[in-house]
Amino acid sequence: MFFEGAEKKAEIQINIGQISLLKDIKDTFWQAMVTSCNAQIISxxxxxxxxAFLLSESSLFVWNxxxxxxxxxxxxxxxxxxxxxKKIGKDKIKQLTYQRKNEYFSHAQPSCFGDDIKLLSQYIKGNAYRFGELDGHHNFLFHYENNFxxxxxxxxxxxxxxxxxxxxSNLLTSKGITALAIRDFLSINKILPDFIIDDYVFQPYGYSLNAIxxxxxxxxxxxxxxxSSxxxxxxxxxxxxxxxxFxxxxKPLSFDILSFNEHSFSNKTTLFKEANYLSKSLVQQTLPNGYHVNFANFILPQLEFTQPIQVHIEGENNAL
Structure with a gap:
């Protein structure tokens, strides 16, 4: 069974002098907004x-x-x-960033990053970047230019x-696994003492957690x-x-790190190199809005041959 786990992400900052998202907006608004992108609020x-809202596909966090x-x-x-x-108004938005990372099967998506920013450009003007190489892991990023x-x-x-x-993978796909077992496996209680936690195990596979x-x-x-883990x-x-x-x-074969305003990024990647991972992509850019963005893709060199993955002809088209 295949599921596209790669996320699309947006952060919107508003003028708190005009509206508070936490105090002035009812949950029915967030429900309608989430529904508009074909997801649902679970809890x-x-x-x-x-x-913090846990969604059928990922998460929504709202601050003032x-x-x-x-x-x-x-x-x-x-x-x-x-x-x-449309509902809140462009005039209340101070800053907006929209990210989209490479998917396993991008051709199965209803739109691509180019389609998305063409839609956004009808309302707001901004700049777009690609962090990382097209033939590897990469992130597209669009940000709204608003003197922010x-x-x-x-x-x-x-x-x-x-x-x-x-x-x-075997543990996380085991039948009947509980949210508590997954939290123990990931050492969540050690990492997040005194956090409020909301998590959910999906069927047949999958897990989401919000903590604040x-x-x-x-x-x-x-x-x-x-x-496709x-x-x-x-x-x-x-x-x-x-x-x-983590x-x-x-023990992933590869991982990405993306940060905003971490100016010690290079020094902190030393920990990954000590774990025998090699950097395949290192990209940095300070955006006009002041955000300093770093992106790195690390891979674990393979020293042994493995077997090919058999693809079933009668399987889903996006896997062929």
Whole structure:
């Protein structure tokens, strides 16, 4: 069974003097926005600073001055962005970034990054970049130009693991596995003491977690199937410091790190090189809005031959 785990991601910051997303917007608005991109809200948690929604495809986080939404599968996240712009108004938006990473089967998606930014460009003007090479892992990024200058302490991190080892895949696809067992496997309670946690095990496979504490958040999404395993971690905590633990647990054949405003990025990648991973792609750019973006793809060199994957002719077209 194949599922496209790669996420599309958007962050929108608004003028808090005009509206508070946390206080002035009802949950029915978020439900409609999520539905517009072909996803559903499963559950939610909240504290004084943040409300986190677990979705049928990834997550939505809402603070007073911003929102973060990630969706996977065949969702069209750009439709949710369009919904937000139409309902809330372009004049209230201070900053908007939209990201889309390379998919396993991009031809099975209802749109591509180019289609998405053409739609967004009907409402807002901005610049687009590709971080990474076309023949490997890469991220497309579009950002709205609106005379906005980012806070240098506004840091976020993404850690994306591919082709996890057989033992991890077998455990995460085992029949009847519980959310508690997955949290124990990933050492979540050790990493997130005193966090409010909301998680869900999908059938037949898959897992999502949202965790919040004050204004801090972490979200995890797991597609564990051996042929297309993919696990994503997104947070405003320093994932580069935590990543070695996840690497030891999952032993992926490759992983990506993407950060905003982590100026010690190069120094922190030393930990990955010590674990015998090689950097295949290193890209950095300071955007006109002040965000300093770093992207790196690391691979584990293969020293032994493996067998080819047999593709079933009668299987899904996107796998052929």
């Amino acid at each position: 939610s948690i909240n504290n004084e600073n943040c409300k 001055d911003r929102l973060l939404i990630l969706t996977c599968g065949e969702t069209q996240l750009v439709n949710a962005i369009e919904y937000f712009i 200058i980012a806070d240098p302490e506004d840091k976020t991190y993404e850690f994306l693991a591919y082709q996890i080892n057989e033992q991890a 504490k004050a204004d801090r958040y972490l979200t995890i999404h797991i597609t564990p199937q051996a042929d 993919y696990i994503s971690f997104e947070s405003n905590m320093d994932l580069m410091a935590i990543a070695p633990l 690497i030891e647990i999952l």
